[in-house]
Amino acid sequence: MDAVQRTLNIALLEESEADVCGLAFALLGEGHKDYRYGYIVRAEHHLGAGNVAGVTIKVLCGDDKVLVVECKRSHQGFQRGQLQIKGYMINGGFPNGLLICGQTSRFFSYNPTDDNAVPTEDGQYSNPSELTDIIAGIRAM
Numbered sequence: 001m002d003a004v005q006r007t008l009n010i011a012l013l014e015e016s017e018a019d020v021c022g023l024a025f026a027l028l029g030e031g032h033k034d035y036r037y038g039y040i041v042r043a044e045h046h047l048g049a050g051n052v053a054g055v056t057i058k059v060l061c062g063d064d065k066v067l068v069v070e071c072k073r074s075h076q077g078f079q080r081g082q083l084q085i086k087g088y089m090i091n092g093g094f095p096n097g098l099l100i101c102g103q104t105s106r107f108f109s110y111n112p113t114d115d116n117a118v119p120t121e122d123g124q125y126s127n128p129s130e131l132t133d134i135i136a137g138i139r140a141m
Contacts, residue, residue, distance in 0.1 A: 001131075004030050008127055011102035020071040023127070024057055024100055031138025033059050033067065056088060065112075066141055068094040072101040082106075086119040096141050103127055105134045 004026040011023040021043065025034075033039050040060040057069035070085040072078060078099065085097040089110045097108035097119060105127055110119040125134050 001030065004131060004135075008102065008131065012128070014074045014102055017071050017073045020073060020101055021057065023102065024069050024071055024098070027105075027131075027134060027138060028057075028059065030135045033138055033141065039066065058092070058094075065092065065094045067096040067098060067138070068092060069098045069100060072099065074101050075103060077101070078104070078106070089119045098138075100127075107137055
């Protein structure tokens with residue numbers, strides 16, 4: 001848990017989206033969603049507006065899609081990030097989504113087998129004060 005706290009402190013500086021990705025990877029590890037528990041975690045870089053690279057993290061267990069994570073440097077990107085995470089969930093068939101910056105984690109769920117389903121927000125957490133709840137949410141997936 002100390003490593004998660006250290007990566008959180010770095011992400012809170014809001015200097016880089018890569019720092020938020022580091023936090024996401026640390027949370028996935030504590031949430032038992034990494035290679036040590038049979039999961040494949042892949043980071044994908046997307047070139048966005050102004051040639052700024054965005055990072056999406058996908059968590060798979062064999063062929064099963066578990067979670068897609070959209071990392072944002074700060075809250076300023078959350079409005080766009082919410083549209084992005086929902087799009088990734090629908091287009092990629094991911095039942096779980098996580099939109100994250102240094103301050104906040106926001107969880108989403110979606111039923112990819114229901115043609116009428118849309119991703120819904122399941123909760124928002126303050127990273128500095130609710131890390132254990134965030135990790136518990138990841139473990140429950």
